[in-house]
Amino acid sequence: MPELPEVEVTRLSFAFDIAGAIIISVRMGKSLRWPLGCCPAQLAGRSVLAVRRRGKYLLVDLDHGLLLVHLGMSGSLSFARRLPPAGAHDHFEMVTTQGTLRLTDPRRFGAVVYADSEDAPQARKLLGKLGMEPLSDVFDVDRFHAALKRRKAAIKQVLLAGDVVVGVGNIYASEALFMAGIRPTLSAGRLSRPRSVKLHAAIGDVLARAVAKGGSTLRNFSSANGDSGHFQLEAMVYARQGQPCRVCGTSIKTLRQGQRSTFYCPHCQKA
DNA sequence: AAAAGCCCCTGGATGC
DNA sequence: TGCATCCAGGGGCTTT
Numbered sequence: 001m002p003e004l005p006e007v008e009v010t011r012l013s014f015a016f017d018i019a020g021a022i023i024i025s026v027r028m029g030k031s032l033r034w035p036l037g038c039c040p041a042q043l044a045g046r047s048v049l050a051v052r053r054r055g056k057y058l059l060v061d062l063d064h065g066l067l068l069v070h071l072g073m074s075g076s077l078s079f080a081r082r083l084p085p086a087g088a089h090d091h092f093e094m095v096t097t098q099g100t101l102r103l104t105d106p107r108r109f110g111a112v113v114y115a116d117s118e119d120a121p122q123a124r125k126l127l128g129k130l131g132m133e134p135l136s137d138v139f140d141v142d143r144f145h146a147a148l149k150r151r152k153a154a155i156k157q158v159l160l161a162g163d164v165v166v167g168v169g170n171i172y173a174s175e176a177l178f179m180a181g182i183r184p185t186l187s188a189g190r191l192s193r194p195r196s197v198k199l200h201a202a203i204g205d206v207l208a209r210a211v212a213k214g215g216s217t218l219r220n221f222s223s224a225n226g227d228s229g230h231f232q233l234e235a236m237v238y239a240r241q242g243q244p245c246r247v248c249g250t251s252i253k254t255l256r257q258g259q260r261s262t263f264y265c266p267h268c269q270k271a
Numbered sequence: 272a273a274a275a276g277c278c279c280c281t282g283g284a285t286g287c
Numbered sequence: 288t289g290c291a292t293c294c295a296g297g298g299g300c301t302t303t
Contacts, residue, residue: 002296002297003296003297006296031280033279033280033298033299056297056298070297070298071296071297072279072280072296072297072298073280073281073295073296073297073298074280074281074282074295074296089281105280106280106281106282107279107280107281107282107295107297108279108280108281109279109280109297109298110297125299126298126299150272150273151273151274152273152274153273153274153275157274157275160297160298161274161298162297162298169296169297170295170296170297171296172296238296258274258275258276259276259277260295260296260297261294261295
């Protein structure tokens with residue numbers, strides 16, 4: 001489910017409530033992407049200072065060390081005073097004085113990794129190569145254009161790679177390219193400056209709107225406090241192959257790029 | 272250095 | 288109804 005907006009909405013839904021909590025116990029299944037990286041028992045007694053986000057990672061700051069949480073493809077977090085009994089897909093649980101944080105993830109591409117600090121090797125491995133935060137001031141249009149200039153790969157795949165700009169997943173990559181009128185297969189280095197500017201704006205725009213709407217998704221997305229449903233951002237192209245473009249009526253096309261589906265309008269995105 | 276493939280895993284939809 | 292196949296919102300790792 002989660003691209004940047006869903007991760008950010010998840011963060012906002014429990015960051016305030018968990019801040020200041022003291023960890024009572026941590027339970028970790030062996031079945032997520034990586035092992036926790038420390039003994040769960042040694043986290044007991046530490047307190048939760050804050051929850052930040054970097055790309056699609058949530059960083060749970062403790063008074064010593066931090067947890068890196070990733071939702072993978074199918075993960076979601078719950079945080080509440082009381083949660084229903086754990087099910088087969090609940091792989092991580094952290095009981096605190098203010099509630100229990102639980103990661104539910106059927107496909108188990110998600111992860112919870114402990115690191116002593118953001119500079120520790122376990123954290124650097126995951127965060128070290130991440131690109132600019134699209135909703136922050138560091139997402140500078142000059143740096144964006146310059147970074148694209150250095151790349152020959154298709155613009156869609158450069159966006160997905162996350163080393164230029166983070167948080168743009170498979171849905172929003174297609175949506176942003178549509179908004180900017182750019183063909184997903186175009187080599188990133190061939191984007192003119194005006195088109196880079198347009199894409200830069202489109203990325204910020206589509207992500208900010210999705211966050212404002214509470215995390216857009218095609219299927220049900222629910223944040224850590226259980227809110228879900230009513231928000232739904234209408235996709236212009238994603239998963240709309242064969243349907244008429246909402247702007248010009250041309251049939252939306254799909255293709256595969258790096259084993260992921262891409263959607264675009266052949267008329268609105270000519271090159 | 273950058274690009275392209277591979278793979279991790281389960282579940283739902285579709286087709287025979 | 289049963290079974291096979293394909294596809295899914297990610298990204299680290301290995302190989303070119």
